[in-house]
Amino acid sequence: MKVFTLDTARIDPQVQRRHLDHPSAGACVSFEGWVRDHNDGKAVLRLDYQAYGALAEHEGQAVLAEAMRRFPIRAARCVHRVGPLEIGDLAVWVGVSADHRGAAFEACHWIIDEVKRRVPIWKNEHYADGQSGWLHPDGSAVATAGAG
Amino acid sequence: MNYRLLYFASLADAAGCAEESVASDTHDPRALYAELRARHGFVFDATRLRVAINGAFGGWNDTLADGDEIAFIPPVSGG
Numbered sequence: 001m002k003v004f005t006l007d008t009a010r011i012d013p014q015v016q017r018r019h020l021d022h023p024s025a026g027a028c029v030s031f032e033g034w035v036r037d038h039n040d041g042k043a044v045l046r047l048d049y050q051a052y053g054a055l056a057e058h059e060g061q062a063v064l065a066e067a068m069r070r071f072p073i074r075a076a077r078c079v080h081r082v083g084p085l086e087i088g089d090l091a092v093w094v095g096v097s098a099d100h101r102g103a104a105f106e107a108c109h110w111i112i113d114e115v116k117r118r119v120p121i122w123k124n125e126h127y128a129d130g131q132s133g134w135l136h137p138d139g140s141a142v143a144t145a146g147a148g
Numbered sequence: 149m150n151y152r153l154l155y156f157a158s159l160a161d162a163a164g165c166a167e168e169s170v171a172s173d174t175h176d177p178r179a180l181y182a183e184l185r186a187r188h189g190f191v192f193d194a195t196r197l198r199v200a201i202n203g204a205f206g207g208w209n210d211t212l213a214d215g216d217e218i219a220f221i222p223p224v225s226g227g
Contacts, residue, residue, distance in 0.1 A: 054203045121226025122157035134157040136223035
């Protein structure tokens with residue numbers, strides 16, 4: 001089963017959550033990453049996510065498989081949006097179920113950190129001043145283009 | 149050798165395309181990147197990139213085969 005997916009459509013947390021059901025689970029922790037209206041002191045109007053689809057799904061799957069080995073959890077899942085997003089949109093959802101809350105919190109935190117660190121997805125922010133730029137890990141835009 | 153190059157994010161902006169076919173005398177990703185960096189003006193030093201060959205992460209010194217699909221992966225910013 002694919003537990004890491006890229007999606008161009010709106011993520012529904014209630015639908016995702018059902019995939020974490022397990023009779024032995026006593027805890028469920030989820031993380032939602034939202035599109036915010038500012039970054040690095042600049043007003044953000046909207047953004048685009050681009051992914052290297054095949055490699056991103058493969059790497060995302062590897063992150064979740066590793067989480068299942070590292071933590072005593074019952075299920076883990078992640079969905080990441082690609083394409084254009086508006087302020088307030090849900091950009092990434094991570095969910096984990098476990099017998100106890102400690103492992104669920106830890107695994108959820110670890111998964112979103114690993115996804116941000118190694119899954120080939122890129123964010124292009126469009127700013128209120130007409131500039132735009134792809135973000136890289138130091139948080140600064142390396143490429144800017146006029147009103148676009 | 150002919151390679152299929154995939155570009156993402158700021159590398160695609162710099163190259164002016166998302167993919168291209170390239171004829172090259174280079175045989176590993178390191179030499180190929182140096183050649184393409186000179187051609188397209190990529191700002192990244194290779195140390196900031198990862199390389200993918202035919203849809204899987206690979207090494208900079210791997211030997212490339214004719215027809216390989218190669219992507220240089222700039223620092224990611226998902227989440």
